[in-house]
Every structure is written in C-alpha cells, then in structure tokens.
Amino acid sequence: MDSQDQHCATASPRIAVIIATKGRPQAATRVLRLLEAQTLPPDIVVVSASSQQDVEAPFETTLPIEYVFGTAGLPAQRNRGMVRVMPAFDVVVFFDDDFVPAPDWLARCAEVFSAWPDVVGLTGDVVRDGVRGDAIDWDEAIALVGDNLVDADDTAITATSPLEKLYGCNMAYRTAAIGSLRFDERLVLYGWLEDMDFSRAMNRKGRLVKALAARGVHLGLRSGGRASGVRFGFSQIVNAWYLHGKGALTAREAWSNTLRALLVNGAKAFFPEPHIDRRGRLAGNFIGLRELLSGRCRPERGADL
Secondary structure (H helix, E strand, C coil): CCCHHHCCCCCCCCCEEECCCCHHHHHHHHHHHHHCCCCHHHHHHHEEEHHHCCCCCCCCCCCCCEEEEEECCCCHHHHHHHHHHHHCCEEEEECCCCCCCCCCCHHHHHHHHHHHHEEEEEEEEEEHHHCCCCCCCCCHHHHHHHHHCCCCCCCCCEEEECCCCCCCCCCEHHHHHHHHCCCCCCCCCCCCCCCHHHHHHHHHCCCCEEEEEEEEECCCCCCCCCHHHHHHHHHHHHHHHHHHHHHCCCCCHHHHHHHHHHHHHHHHHHCCCCCHHHHHHHHHHHHHHHHHCCCCCCCHHHCCC
C-alpha cells in the first residue's frame, strides 16, 4: 500500500494491556494511573504478578483491571496475561512497569493496526530510555511525553518504519496473528532477549513496525524484583546461544551479545556504576561460558544461581 487512500477504515480494535510486575507495587500503580489518562481507554488491563506483595491495595479507578498471580519470571507472567485476554481482544499491548506512555499511545497504536492490515506487531517511539543511561524519574518522563505529542490531524499519525524485532518495554500484537505462540518460559526471571525471540517469531507472520506517533519514555528503574548480577550475567551468555539454537538469533548476533557482555562487564568491574552489579554480572558471564563449554545450554539454570 502506497497511499493513505489504500488504508482500511475499520472500527477501533479492542485493546488489552498486560503489565508484568514484581517487587515494584508503586511503579505498577503509576502506570495504571497513566492508563486512566489515555485518549483511547483500554478495554481491559491485566496486571500479572507473582504475589499480592507485588501490587498495592485496590484503589478506585475507571479502568477494568484484573490481577493474575503465579510463577515469577517475565515470560511466564506475560503468558498468564495472554491466557486471560486471548482471543477475546483484537490487540494485546505489553508495557513494562516503568514505561510512561504518551496519553495518545493506545490511540496511535489502534490507528496503525486499523490502517495497515498486514502489520502484526508494533513498538512505539521511545523518546528517552533510562536503561541506556541514568534512570529517569516519573515527572521528567511525563513532561517529555507531553512535549512530544502528535497533532491528531497530522497525516503522519499512522507513519511507520519497518523492524525485525520489537522492544519489550512497549510492544503490541494482533491476537489473531499470535495464535498459539507464547513467550518461551525457559528464559527465566527477567527473560533476557525474550522480546527478540517472540517478535522474530511474529515477524514470520506479517510486518513488524515502529509506530512513530506512539511515543513514550522508559524509566529504567533500578530497584525492585529484577535478577541479581550473577543471574543476569548468566542469562546474557546462555540465553543468546539458546536462542541461536532455536533460530531466533544468528551466530553473529550470539557472538556479538557474548563479547559485548564480557567486554562491558569486565571493563567496568573495578569501577562499576552504583546501580549495577558489574562484578556479579561478570561472574555470571563466566558461569554461562562454563555451561556452554560443558555441552549444555540451559537458560532455566539461571534461577538456581
């Protein structure tokens, strides 16, 4: 399709939002409050946690919220949310519990899916990402997305750019295209590279795009129920090669992930950032290498370290 005239005008899709959270109840509540302000309200929000301690006490809200509890781990938690929403909803959106969507994120998401029937998945435009630098606070993030809104009359609201993988902090998929596909629960805990694995499997079913008008900020919060340095370092190595074995990563990408982890963690081990356990990550990297040299590749072993 080359022109706006070829876009399909359809009713707005029914949207489900899934938020996987652990150890950051106040953060999850902040994201729920931001969803209340969406110009296109979600049809359901599923908060997937490991226990009641992961969420704050029920509060008065206009959102249709449901809570599901079970085994910790990002892939497992996302899958539990999917069990609840599929196939009753048209689009499933995954937000991290430290992602700040612009007030029109869901509206822009819906417009792209309605305009482009061959698009099976999208990620938004991350204006700032605290994972790649200093963490960003909530107020700053809200100001940033407010400064980057797109005019509703702008013809660029459905503009996209092609991708081969989506960014897990904010991504959305057509449920009809997902079918029986689920996140790989062998990628335990934080699920390092699980978004790449899932989105590349979806890429075989249709187009993946960045929705340029769906903007947001990833805070990159350092506290909460994330994996330890050793566990995370182990996953950096083993998950990459496990996904190579599945065909989700090329050998070049697996080597690149391995060398980058070793070089960055090794270089910063003696003068680490206050919020990152570089020595633990480096130790985990070597445990992962030992796992591979032994002829095994078990990402789930990370939970036992």
